[in-house]
Amino acid sequence: xxxxxxxxxxxxxxxxxxxxxxxxxxxxxxxxxxxxxxxxxxxxxxxxxxxxxxxxxxxxxxxxxxxxxxxxxxxxxxxxxxxxxxxxxxxxxxxxxxxxxxxxxxxxxxxxxxxxxxxxxxxxxxxxxxxxxxxxxxxxxxxxxxxxxxxxxxxxxxxxxxxxxxxxxxxxxxxxxxxxxxxxxxxxxxxxxxxxxxxxxxxxxxxxxxxxxxxxxxxxxxxxxxxxxxxxxxxxxxxxxxxxxxxxxxxxxxxxxxxxxxxxxxxxxxxxxxxxxxxxxxxxxxxxxxxxxxxxxxxxxxxxxxxxxxxxxxxxxxxxxxxxxxxxxxxxxxxxxxxxxxxxxxxxxxxxxxxxxxxxxxxxxxxxxxxxxxxxxxxxxxxxxxxxxxxxxxxxxxxxxxxxxxxxxxxxxxxxxxxxxxxxxxxxxxxxxxxxxxxxxxxxxxxxxxxxxxxxxxxxxxxxxxxxxxxxxxxxxxxxxxxxxxxxxxxxxxxxxxxxxxxxxxxxxxxxxxxxxxxxxxxxxxxxxxxxxxxxxxxxxxxxxxxxxxxxxxxxxxxxxxxxxxxxxxxxxxxxxxxxxxxxxxxxxxxxxxxxxxxx
Amino acid sequence: xxxxxxxxxxxxxxxxxxxxxxxxxxxxxxxxxxxxxxxxxxxxxxxxxxxxxxxxxxxxxxxxxxxxxxxxxxxxxxxxxxxxxxxxxxxxxxxxxxxxxxxxxxxxxxxxxxxxxxxxxxxxxxxxxxxxxxxxxxxxxxxxxxxxxxxxxxxxxxxxxxxxxxxxxxxxxxxxxxxxxxxxxxxxxxxxxxxxxxxxxxxxxxxxxxxxxxxxx
Numbered sequence: 093x094x095x096x097x098x099x100x101x102x103x104x105x106x107x108x109x110x111x112x113x114x115x116x117x118x119x120x121x122x123x124x125x126x127x128x129x130x131x132x133x134x135x136x137x138x139x140x141x142x143x144x145x146x147x148x149x150x151x152x153x154x155x156x157x158x159x160x161x162x163x164x165x166x167x168x169x170x171x172x173x174x175x176x177x178x179x180x181x182x183x184x185x186x187x188x189x190x191x192x193x194x195x196x197x198x199x200x201x202x203x204x205x206x207x208x209x210x211x212x213x214x215x216x217x218x219x220x221x222x223x224x225x226x227x228x229x230x231x232x233x234x235x236x237x238x239x240x241x242x243x244x245x246x247x248x249x250x251x252x253x254x255x256x257x258x259x260x261x262x263x264x265x266x267x268x269x270x271x272x273x274x275x276x277x278x279x280x281x282x283x284x285x286x287x288x289x290x291x292x293x294x295x296x297x298x299x300x301x302x303x304x305x306x307x308x309x310x311x312x313x314x315x316x317x318x319x320x321x322x323x324x325x326x327x328x329x330x331x332x333x334x335x336x337x338x339x340x341x342x343x344x345x346x347x348x349x350x351x352x353x354x355x356x357x358x359x360x361x362x363x364x365x366x367x368x369x370x371x372x373x374x375x376x377x378x379x380x381x382x383x384x385x386x387x388x389x390x391x392x393x394x395x396x397x398x399x400x401x402x403x404x405x406x407x408x409x410x411x412x413x414x415x416x417x418x419x420x421x422x423x424x425x426x427x428x429x430x431x432x433x434x435x436x437x438x439x440x441x442x443x444x445x446x447x448x449x450x451x452x453x454x455x456x457x458x459x460x461x462x463x464x465x466x467x468x469x470x471x472x473x474x475x476x477x478x479x480x481x482x483x484x485x486x487x488x489x490x491x492x493x494x495x496x497x498x499x500x501x502x503x504x505x506x507x508x509x510x511x512x513x514x515x516x517x518x519x520x521x522x523x524x525x526x527x528x529x530x531x532x533x534x535x536x537x538x539x540x541x542x543x544x545x546x547x548x549x550x551x552x553x554x555x556x557x558x559x560x561x562x563x564x565x566x567x568x569x570x571x572x573x574x575x576x577x578x579x580x581x582x583x584x585x586x587x588x589x590x591x592x593x594x595x596x597x598x599x600x601x602x603x604x605x606x607x608x609x610x611x612x613x614x615x616x617x618x619x620x621x622x623x624x625x626x627x628x629x630x631x632x633x634x635x636x637x638x639x640x641x642x643x644x645x646x647x648x649x650x651x652x653x654x655x656x657x658x659x660x661x662x663x664x665x666x667x668x669x670x671x672x673x674x675x676x677x678x679x680x681x682x683x684x685x686x687x688x689x690x691x692x
Numbered sequence: 693x694x695x696x697x698x699x700x701x702x703x704x705x706x707x708x709x710x711x712x713x714x715x716x717x718x719x720x721x722x723x724x725x726x727x728x729x730x731x732x733x734x735x736x737x738x739x740x741x742x743x744x745x746x747x748x749x750x751x752x753x754x755x756x757x758x759x760x761x762x763x764x765x766x767x768x769x770x771x772x773x774x775x776x777x778x779x780x781x782x783x784x785x786x787x788x789x790x791x792x793x794x795x796x797x798x799x800x801x802x803x804x805x806x807x808x809x810x811x812x813x814x815x816x817x818x819x820x821x822x823x824x825x826x827x828x829x830x831x832x833x834x835x836x837x838x839x840x841x842x843x844x845x846x847x848x849x850x851x852x853x854x855x856x857x858x859x860x861x862x863x864x865x866x867x868x869x870x871x872x873x874x875x876x877x878x879x880x881x882x883x884x885x886x887x888x889x890x891x892x893x894x895x896x897x898x899x900x901x902x903x904x905x906x907x908x909x
Contacts, residue, residue: 162767162768163745163748163749163752163768163770165745165875200744207769207770207771246781246782249781250781253781259778259779259780259895260771260776282779283781283782283783308771309769309771309772310769311767311768312767313767317757317759317764317767318759318762318764320767321752321764321765324765324768328873328875331875332875386905386906386907387741387783387906388741388876389741389783389785390741390742390743390875390876391743392743392744393743393744393745393748394743395743395745395875397741397876401783401906401907402906402907403909411782411907413781413782413783
């Protein structure tokens, strides 16, 4: 089959055995690549429900999207796929029951894996000593990483390139957070581009795999080359035209949304108890642009350069590898009532150096701040930290304890669901998670049909990228499977629809309906794998806070989500999905229609 | 010429003025005093985002594929590109392609005797666009050219498996595609003057200057 390498690598870290596994044309037609291909392969590795995510049996996969490596604008994205170490159902017969996990990163590692000749890398087993995987086309070696174990992501990125002696190698790695056993650890590549969510870095740490280091010089043949070249010119011209959208992405990336979201009352503020932040102007995109940011950066073949770097001044000054984004700026800013822009950038730097997920981190700190403020815990519980709202210094102390997994960090490194079970006293009402995975920076009151549904129905536990509408959810997993960046979606329309690129590259011809059907299959394989672990409708539940606490200010002031109303919205969702309304489990006929009977 | 280049580096490195130096105004005044006729790819490093579109486009343009008798752009494999974006940490991106150096140390270093008729060594400067070309039939694979480039300039040209030089910029026959398709306007096709900043330097040297500009106190 053209347009793909047709091979995934399987590396057994226990035995050192390396296999090249062919992937059938049928599997590509059904799952394309990236996230969904990873899920289909994951299914075969998880031979029974309830496998311990930290065990050698849990595979960890690097899955570049189908388009990855082709210079199609904004197609660099790679999905980490594994079984989640974070999520858990309310009831299950399996002690280690958890959802699937996937986490998406841009940057350069995915294209390079494709150039080396592989459509994915699957790690199974566990190494005795720290190792990294070296790949240069056909040369594949596991190498001793003992001297790198204990290095933060910034030092490591420099040190590994020095060791290899060739800047053309691309790398992805974990920080010390994952080494130390922080559940919500990320996999990072190229200057703090993070597959942040879902604990994929933690799984990598359990395997004692510090990094992958890859260079390749190959590329798959293309099915309809002339068509491909024409499409590429057209899409580049389309991006080349001046547009407000392009200008905005380049100016501020997702940080543009900091002001906008606060203004419309959809921001996570003060541990999700408010939707607007009175001091947002101190940490918004304009402040960052003027005070801190110096550079715009792009991923492979990206036209939007949403990533920023720069230099912060003052007590929390220093190099800023990664400027604030909407998620990081909200979760460590507005959600903690932090107004010090330099301090906020410093917190992000430290978290990235540990390689931990900033979305969950912001939840954990916000949750503990609220517990402390409400006197459910005292400073002794927090190892002496005076964890007041908005306090950057106290937050940084806590981040270090979490990253080192020591003191209160031992509990905090397991997320808010665990912390609430330790603290008790009704704190679970404001532990903001679904299925044990924390919510992101978009708040819920007034947005139950969009973000509420996105959080409850996402297959990795709460996720803001899933979307509230079924067609959008299907498109979201399709995008992750093609390796396409969500931010570039609006350019891929009509004659430049993703479907045309799929056809040009691979010869897989899909009508709009068939394209949606493929996305539906991708979403349902994940859902059914979760159901087989014991997840049901009762796990698709928002935190209590949203049914009780109204905001005290902003456009969504006094709005409280009604339990019955939300239940009805969910009923309609299950019906439209072809899932049983009572249990949330896909109907047999739905799975048959999607050629997923093997999950029954 | 070398003194002037170093002065530029120094000025560039000295803080806030650095970025201004590569603005169009400086280019304009520099051109006015020049009588050089070499046109090359000129990089505005402050506009480069590191997306490597130039690599894909260069590869596609210089490694065409024949389909039904038509020469089409290739698949864009960046490892076959003549322009290379070197990446550093903290984040600095340095696109480097052949500078078409006035004194061409690579051609100087070529030990193959000049041809009696056209005066060309195995490595020579083409008369039409001033690009550096290799006559592979006469190249002995000694790597003197790539060594000279590495030692004296940016280390742009590399030896292939046979030792012959690769990665010399072709200027795509006068219509450089990297310039045309760079999404960020970081590349221009301009007449070279002796005192343009950050030219004929190695990526490591350029990266140091840029690092100071972006992340210096």
